[in-house]
Amino acid sequence: MARIPNVPNLITAWEKTNLAALADDPAMQPFIEFQKSVSSQKSETLGFAIGVRPEDILDVATGEAVAIWLPFEDPRRPYAVAVIVDIRGNEAQARGLLDQVDMDLKAAGATRQVTTWAKQEIRRYSLKPLPGQLKVDEVAITMNEQRLIATDRESVLVSLLESASGKDTQPKLELAADYIGVQEQTVSRVGESPDATVGLEWFARPIAMGRIVKEVTKIDRGRQVNIINLLERQGFDAVAAVGGRVTLGEGDFDLRHTGFIWAPPIPGEPERFRLAARMLRAINVPDQPIPAWVGPSIASYARINWELAKAFWYAETLVDDAVGEPLFQDLLDGIRDDQLGPQIDIAKDVIPNLGEHVIVLSDNVTPADLRSERMLVAIETTDAKTLRQVVRKTMEVDPDATIVPSPVAGVEVYRVLRTEEPIDFEAELFSDLGIEANEDAPAPLLNEWAITVLDNPDGQSAGGKTPGYLVFSSHPELMLETVERLSAANPQPSLDQTPEMILLREHLEALESEAAAQEGHAVVRMARTDLTLRAKYSLMREGKLRDSDSVMASLFRRIFISKDDEAEDLGTDKLPPFEQIQKYFRPAAGISQATPLGWTLDGFLLK
Incomplete structure (x- = not known):
C-alpha cells in the first residue's frame, strides 16, 4: 500500500524541495516532456493498468490518495491493483476524467458495461488484449461526490464499496497486528518539526509483495528455484511487514524517511x-x-x-x-x-x-x-x-x-x-x-x-x-x-x-x-x-x-534480464x-x- 495523506499539501511541499528544482531546471525539460508522453506505458509496467494515470490522480485529488496491490485468486494473474482518491469539491473535474478514460479505453478497443451497486454506477471495461500486454482483462471505475475508485477487477471494486459502507466483514488492514506494529514503531520515533509535510506512507508484506513483483516484472525462471518460496521455507517469513513514512521540507531535510521492519517474536516459539x-x-x-x-x-x-x-x-x-x-x-x-x-x-x-x-x-x-x-x-x-x-x-x-x-x-x-x-x-x-x-x-x-x-x-x-x-x-x-x-x-x-x-x-x-x-x-x-x-x-x-x-x-x-530482452527507450x-x-x-x-x-x-x- 502507498498512501498520500493529502495530495495538495504534498504538491505544495514538493515544489519547495531541491528535487523539484531539478525537475524544473530548463536543461531537464526535454527528458521530462518525454517521460510525460510515455507515462501510461510506464504505469502499466507496475501492474497499474487501470485506465487512470498517476498524473490524473494528482490533478483531481483534493485529499488523500491510496494505491494498493493485493493477492488475488487467479493463476493467470494472481494479484489486483486499486486506486482510491478523495475528490470532494472537485467532482466536475473527476467526471471529466472519467469521460476521458472512457474515450481512451474505447479507442483502444475496450467494450463498456454499466452496472450499479447501491445505486452507484460502476463502469466495467472489457479490454482487447494486445501482443505482449499484461494479462489485464478488465478495468472497473466508479465515483461519487466523495471518492473515485479505479481497479483492474470489478469484484475488488465492489469489495471496496462494501467496506466503505460498513457492509464488508473482511479483516481491515488498520486492525492487522503487523500494520499496527509498523505504525507504532514508526510514529514513536518521528519527532517531526512543525514545517514537515507527510508526503507518503507505505506498507508491505515482503513475501506476498515479492510474489506480486515477480508477476508484474514477468520474471519466469522456468524449472529453476523459486526464490520467494525458498525464502519462505527457510524462515524469512518471520519478517512479517515493512513500512514507513516520507516527509518533505523538514528543517534541513529535502526528504526524510522513518520506517520499520516488523519481525516480532513468534508466540510459543x-x-x-x-x-x-x-x-x-x-x-x-x-x-x-x-x-x-x-x-x-x-x-x-x-x-x-x-x-x-x-x-x-x-x-x-x-x-x-x-x-x-x-x-x-x-x-x-x-x-x-x-x-x-x-x-x-x-x-x-x-x-x-x-x-x-x-x-x-x-x-x-x-x-x-x-x-x-x-x-x-x-x-x-x-x-x-x-x-x-x-x-x-x-x-x-x-x-x-x-x-x-x-x-x-x-x-x-x-x-x-x-x-x-x-x-x-x-x-x-x-x-x-x-x-x-x-x-x-x-x-x-x-x-x-x-x-x-x-x-x-x-x-x-x-x-x-x-x-x-x-x-x-x-x-x-x-x-x-x-x-x-x-x-x-x-x-x-x-x-x-x-x-x-x-x-x-x-x-x-x-x-x-x-x-x-x-x-x-x-x-x-x-x-x-x-x-x-x-x-x-x-x-x-x-x-x-x-x-x-x-x-x-x-x-x-x-x-531480471533474459538474453532476448531488448533495451527499452527511456x-x-x-x-x-x-x-x-x-x-x-x-x-x-x-x-x-x-x-x-x-x-x-x-x-x-x-x-
Whole structure:
C-alpha cells in the first residue's frame, strides 16, 4: 500500500524541495516532456493498468490518495491493483476524467458495461488484449461526490464499496497486528518539526509483495528455484511487514524517511528466527568515526555490524534446500580435500577468524565507462596472519590470479582476471541455485577483482593474533590506494574530514535520542550523491547503464534480464550533461538499529 495523506499539501511541499528544482531546471525539460508522453506505458509496467494515470490522480485529488496491490485468486494473474482518491469539491473535474478514460479505453478497443451497486454506477471495461500486454482483462471505475475508485477487477471494486459502507466483514488492514506494529514503531520515533509535510506512507508484506513483483516484472525462471518460496521455507517469513513514512521540507531535510521492519517474536516459539533466517540477527554497535584509511575521494561509506561466523553456518539449510540435497558440507569438504585445489579448511581457518564488522566503500572514476563504478569490501578478521595464509594458498592454485606490485612491502595483493569461461565457485553456486547465466552474458559476477589481507592499525592484538581486514575490491587500483592509506601512520586527508561527512554526522546525531545513540546501530551508510550518481547518470544518458561492469549491474542482469530482452527507450539521451545539474544532488544518510521487534529503517536527503 502507498498512501498520500493529502495530495495538495504534498504538491505544495514538493515544489519547495531541491528535487523539484531539478525537475524544473530548463536543461531537464526535454527528458521530462518525454517521460510525460510515455507515462501510461510506464504505469502499466507496475501492474497499474487501470485506465487512470498517476498524473490524473494528482490533478483531481483534493485529499488523500491510496494505491494498493493485493493477492488475488487467479493463476493467470494472481494479484489486483486499486486506486482510491478523495475528490470532494472537485467532482466536475473527476467526471471529466472519467469521460476521458472512457474515450481512451474505447479507442483502444475496450467494450463498456454499466452496472450499479447501491445505486452507484460502476463502469466495467472489457479490454482487447494486445501482443505482449499484461494479462489485464478488465478495468472497473466508479465515483461519487466523495471518492473515485479505479481497479483492474470489478469484484475488488465492489469489495471496496462494501467496506466503505460498513457492509464488508473482511479483516481491515488498520486492525492487522503487523500494520499496527509498523505504525507504532514508526510514529514513536518521528519527532517531526512543525514545517514537515507527510508526503507518503507505505506498507508491505515482503513475501506476498515479492510474489506480486515477480508477476508484474514477468520474471519466469522456468524449472529453476523459486526464490520467494525458498525464502519462505527457510524462515524469512518471520519478517512479517515493512513500512514507513516520507516527509518533505523538514528543517534541513529535502526528504526524510522513518520506517520499520516488523519481525516480532513468534508466540510459543523459543526464537524469532528459524533455519537460514537466523542469519538476519544483526547487532548494534555504538557509532564510530569513519576510519582514517578511507580516502576523501570515496563517494559512499557503509558499516554493517553482523555476526558473520554464525551467519555463514546458518546458510547451510538455505543452500541445501535450494539444490534439493545436502550440498553445503560437501562443498566445504571438497575444498578442504581436493588434491588439485588450495586445500583450505574453511570451517577451521576462515570462519572462526571472521569478526563482526564489514565496511563497504564505493566510488567511481571519470570519464564514465563500463568499469567506472568501483567497490571495496573490508571484512573484519581477528587473525590476519591465518587469513593471509588462506588467501595465499587459494591464489597460488588459481590460474587467473597474479600478484600486483604493492606500494607497501610485505603486502600481497592478488588480481584475478577471468580470461576465459570460468568454472569457479560463483558460477557453480549460481548454477546449483538454478540461476543460470545467459549465453550472451559474462559468466562471472565480476571479470576482474582483487583481494588481500591487511592489518588493522587501530586494532589490538589478543592471544597472539593480530586483527585486520580481509579486503575485496572490484578494481585493483582502488585496492592499491587502500593498501597505501591503511598502511600509512597518519593518512591525511580522510573521508571523515570532508564537509559533507561532517554535515551528515551532525544531522545523524541530532536525530538520535540519547538512548538510541548509546545503543548504536546495525547499519550506517553515508553518501555524497553527486559522486555516487555521476558515473551511473553518464552511462544512463548513453544508454549503457545495464551493461556496466559494476556488481549491482551484473546481479541485475543475472536475475531480471533474459538474453532476448531488448533495451527499452527511456529517453535518457535527452538528459543534460551531469555537470549542468550536479548541484541538485545533495548528501544523504541512512541508519538501521536492531530491536526486539525488528529493525528501524531511517534516512534522509539534505537540502
